[in-house]
Amino acid sequence: MSNKKVFEQSNLQNLTVNTDSFECSITTDIAVFGYVDHRLKILLTKRSVGEFTDHWMLPGGVMEGNETLKDCASKVLVALTGVENIHFEQVKVYSAIDRHPIKRVITVSFYAMIRPENHPLFLKGNVEQIAWFDMDEIPKNLGFDHSQIIHDAYMFLKNNLKDRLVMGELLPKKFTLTELQGLYEDILGLQLDKRNFRKRIFQMDILKNTGEVKAGIKGGPILYEYRVDKKA
Template structure:
């Protein structure tokens, strides 16, 4: 075997964390999805102060020294919208050097799945408006890089539905297989074969029959509930 060609490698003077290491701000943004009348919705806020005033944005804000990322996400969501006590999952990290006009800011995005009627909204602080938007009718004046963050969170939701049953509050605790399939079709934007869909769902082995049927529906379809939602 011949000698390997020398490669000029960078010399790292400060590769360990120390008191002089570079620091930047960290923020969290939360894509809260809802499901109303067979339409997937997204919660957005419009603020009257700060960067991108009068633009629509995901609820988000800066993490403080004593907080975890999850604590920050819950804090800013409640402070800006009044929504609290919901399950969130981390989606992605955004670290482009120029993503914020003031300084270097890294943001960590989360997503949540809720039933809007269970979470009344309150205008708080410097929030000008709060609204639920259909995913196919989002406003064009989105602040920062939130269009990309929304796109990625939506894709994360779709992939979760394909790989594991994670529906959060999007359906009632007890639901029919037809309601579950309708949810999948509305989110994925696809028409699914009824037989194949049910085969796939039962193969996931995370539904259990309640032994009850849905009242007031012709044929009395069986009601199911999740054994437990799958986590990564």
């Protein structure tokens, strides 16, 4: 048998899972975005124990043997911030060999979009500080690789907003087209043509006319909401 074939067979044996296969810890980190006074914000924490105690970090924690990734993400949010019962989506996996100073750790990031006023924050567990930061005023002293994770989650949010109109709780359940365009412009940093914006939104066929108008505004603009059968 040639050396090449022996090498190929050896490599194939290493591709199957066995009792000696490499193992490492898996964590989840959650980028929770909020929208207040036309500003996009992100939720960060400081902890009193563990690595990077003097740094701001995304809510995150280790996955246990009886949990799925989403179970872990939900657990982390409740345990560290008090935020619960929100929708979040997976963003990316980070597996750099040296990303954690103690051991090999792979993290899976998620993102969520909420209205901060609907989710009171609580200092829980080993969290000593928790705060909302404007996206252009994020502290420089971030732990681990959370600067990259935040950047990637922010780009994921913007792409989802443009391509799928995924905006979570960033607007009320019922909103005007002007409020929706304002959200786009605030997050994407763009000035959008009103007519072209509305044409594109209606082409997406994702909004429902509620038949109601917004009270207290001259002309009573129509209120819209997500179509239930289209909502992400």
